[in-house]
Amino acid sequence: MKKPIDGEQLEKGHARRNSAIGFVLGMLLGGLVGSYTGNYGLAIVTGMILGALLGYRSAGRLNLMEYSPRAMRYLIVSGLLFFSTLMAFSYLIDRQNGSSFGVMAALLTVLFAALFTLAVGYAISTLDDLQRRIQVEAIAIGFAITGLIVLLIGLLGLTGMSQPDWLLVTPIMIGGWVIGKLLLRLRYR
Amino acid sequence: MKNKLRVLRAEREWSQATLAKMAGVSRQTINAIEREKYDPGLPLAFKLAQIFDLQIEGIFSPDSDRD
Numbered sequence: 255m256k257k258p259i260d261g262e263q264l265e266k267g268h269a270r271r272n273s274a275i276g277f278v279l280g281m282l283l284g285g286l287v288g289s290y291t292g293n294y295g296l297a298i299v300t301g302m303i304l305g306a307l308l309g310y311r312s313a314g315r316l317n318l319m320e321y322s323p324r325a326m327r328y329l330i331v332s333g334l335l336f337f338s339t340l341m342a343f344s345y346l347i348d349r350q351n352g353s354s355f356g357v358m359a360a361l362l363t364v365l366f367a368a369l370f371t372l373a374v375g376y377a378i379s380t381l382d383d384l385q386r387r388i389q390v391e392a393i394a395i396g397f398a399i400t401g402l403i404v405l406l407i408g409l410l411g412l413t414g415m416s417q418p419d420w421l422l423v424t425p426i427m428i429g430g431w432v433i434g435k436l437l438l439r440l441r442y443r
Numbered sequence: 444m445k446n447k448l449r450v451l452r453a454e455r456e457w458s459q460a461t462l463a464k465m466a467g468v469s470r471q472t473i474n475a476i477e478r479e480k481y482d483p484g485l486p487l488a489f490k491l492a493q494i495f496d497l498q499i500e501g502i503f504s505p506d507s508d509r510d
Contacts, residue, residue: 382469384471385469385471442471442475
């Protein structure tokens, strides 16, 4: 009986290499964006994650999550709109002193964030049963991680420690989701 | 559940990606089924049986069965 040729090992090697390249490039690009916005941490972390994911995808390996082409378009467009608005808001808000611009810019940013959230929901709905299950379980893990971290921060605040920026909650949630997906990937490997 | 998916696929020299495309699911799903980490739903089980021209029982069996 002949062994089926999947090209799995070749794909894995390319995926690892491209992920590493994407990780570094994303970090550099994030640093560049951070130099304009002043928020280095968020920009660099976002760049690293996106760079690694894009590198993985570029290796020609099938997506871990195989979204439909339409879902990918929605994700990319809404993601770019949200990210651009967020960066622009961070850059411009320091130059506005309590004017109505700040409120309108915040609402616009949240609007695009809502569109991105809807795009994510639509993308998940296009997945097959197993991948949809993985995403939902990953969201649950992310929810738990976020809850624990926020609880910790709140309790530490009661002890007198300074409270971090509330904006950190969103990247914590996304990070928890990513951790959940990585853990579940090990289970279904 | 146990299954003979890997054997059946190998007999036809299909890759996981090829079978996944035929079944309309991700390669990850085929891999998870073969590794018995995931039991497919009825529609997918019937689809796989149709692809291999077998009954569902010809591909899948409960864990208590031993070959």
